[in-house]
Amino acid sequence: MNIKINVPKNPALAVRMLVEAGFEAGVVGGCCRDAIMGEIPHDWDLCTSAMPDEIQAVFKEFRQLTMGLKHGTVVIIIEGEDIEITTYRVDGEYSDGRRPDNVIFTRSLAEDLSRRDYTQNAIFYNDFKGIVDPFNGVADIKNKVIRCVGNADKRLKEDALRILRGIRFASILGFEVEEDTKIAMFTNKKLLKNVSIERITVEFSKMLQGKNAINILNEFKEIIGFIIPETKAMMGFEQNNPYHIYDVWKHTLVATNKAQDLVLKLTMFFHDIAKPSCYTIDEKGVGHFYGHGDISSKITAKIFRRMKITNAEGISGSDLKDIIELIKYHDIKIEPRKKNVRKILSKLEGNELQFQRLLSVKRADALAQSPDKLENSLKEIHMIELIFNEVVSEKYCTTLKDLAINGKDLIHLGIPAGKEVGIILNRLLEDVIDEKLPNEKSDLVIAIKNLS
Incomplete structure (x- = not known):
């Protein structure tokens, strides 16, 4: 296969040193996928036929980190860069549905690639052999397909985290999940109970940020409902309100898709989670959700504690407080007048960034509502933004x-x-x-x- 991957200087040096010492070695996994897609890989993982002690011997002149030695991983430090090198291995039984009971080192690249989760991650490359792709991962990348290596049911039963990883890949890369893999994901979703909440939270947070998140979260809503049970009530819950054209779940997904960063995406994903429990209907048959912002913020705070949300990359304790506050006030009426803008800014303890975020939340919310109300909503938000800028420039007392x-x-x-x-x-x-x-x-x- 005539594909050239430009491996950076230090990983390329490590591969060359191993090959010159008589071993097979190359880059593997996500870095190959990204390079084939024309993206710049962030991490370069190396694998080799050399046993761990042989890796150490080849790089005896270099500083080494050996915390992962029992799993066959040695980290070599070249010019200040950590180069992770792992011996080819075969995984033992997965009796806990999460990690192999033991690993066996092997000299066989084919055996190593066959244990990996998805075909896109089972691609090997070096300048000497070129691409090694026994499971047609390159074709799957080109066809934008997520497919398990080998038997999908077996692969996901081994490690249930792979279910969420596959959904995350589909969301971020804009790929579709192949049918057998999708069926296995749904069949084995209950095995996610074996996965730590921290790992679930990390994968969920990454899913939200994918370019295909709106479609993937909807396609796999049963699995999202399993990891966050409070979302199940939103699915298919009609709003019966002239401001809304979607049910609560679809509105949530569209609003999340309109948000720009993780803080705002988390806000939008949870902003209406209390709507089903707050629903009332008036004598004209119009649905209302009085007080749902405050109740949603309380429900979300409980979910965040359970999910240990600050373990997600890019979310701090301060962000957590801000998200809860944004959910609480997402539906608050802001009149396009200086006095009202100052009052809302005062509620936010004078936090100017938080006020700007609140306007972003309102904009995302409006973009997920009825199109015939959109123009006026966006005009009003723009007016409020202009007034807010004036209030800030005047340095008026708000706290x-x-x-x-x-x-x-x-x-x-x-x-x-x-x-x-x-x-x-x-x-x-x-x-x-x-x-x-x-x-x-x-x-x-x-x-x-x-x-x-």
Whole structure:
């Protein structure tokens, strides 16, 4: 097969040193897939017929990391770069449905490739042999197909995490899952109970960010419902509201697809999760979901604790708090007036980025609603954005820290230390935001004396 992969300098050097020492070696897996697709690989994984001790001997002049030695992996450090090299191996039985009980090292490349999960990851390359592709992974890449190596049912029973990996690949790469592999995924979904919640969360977060997420999450909604049971009530739940053309689940997927980054995608995926439990219908047959934002935020907080969501790459504890807050306020009415914008900014503790995110949430929500309401919704969001920029440029008081008076000042004026200080400060802040008072210390002092 006449495919040339340009392996970078340091991994190429490692391959050449192993080959010159009499062993077979090359790059394997995701890096080959990405290179064949014309993408730039982020990681270069090497495999070889050399046993672990032989790898160490070949690279005796280099610093080595050997934490993965029992699994056949040696990390060689070349010019500050970690090069991971793994001996060809055959996996033993998977009695826990997650990891092999043992691994057996082998000199056979064919045996090593045959144990891998998907055909796209069972491709080997070096400059001496070219592409080695016994399971037609190159053809599957070109045809945009996700297919298990060998028997799909057996492969997924060995390690249930492969189910989510396959769905994630389909979402990110824009591929379709081949029929036998898809059937095996559904058949074995309950085996996901053997997978740690941290690994499930990492795969789910990556799925959300795929270019084909909207279709793949819908196609595999039974599996999503298994890992996040709270989503099942959303599926097929009609909204019966003139603002909506989709059921709750489809609206959620379209809104998630319209969001730009992981924080916003997580927000949109969970923003309406309480809708089925909040549903009421009026005398005209119109559906309503009063209070669903607040209840959705509480449900999501519980789900995030269970899923240990901060284990997902790119999500911090601070992001977690912001997501919960965005869900809580996603449906709040923001009027295109300075006073109202300041009030909402105050609710967000003056967090300007969070206000901008809230507008992004509202935009994604609108884009997943009825098209005949869209133009007006987007115009209003744009107006609010312009007003927000003015409010920010004016550096107007929106939080207690911006107030021209503080707790010490109140105590000095004879207000007893304690709850009353906070109550008075918050009342003053509200009056300043409502433009009933200027944010001037002298005016605030007079107001305090009038309260006494």
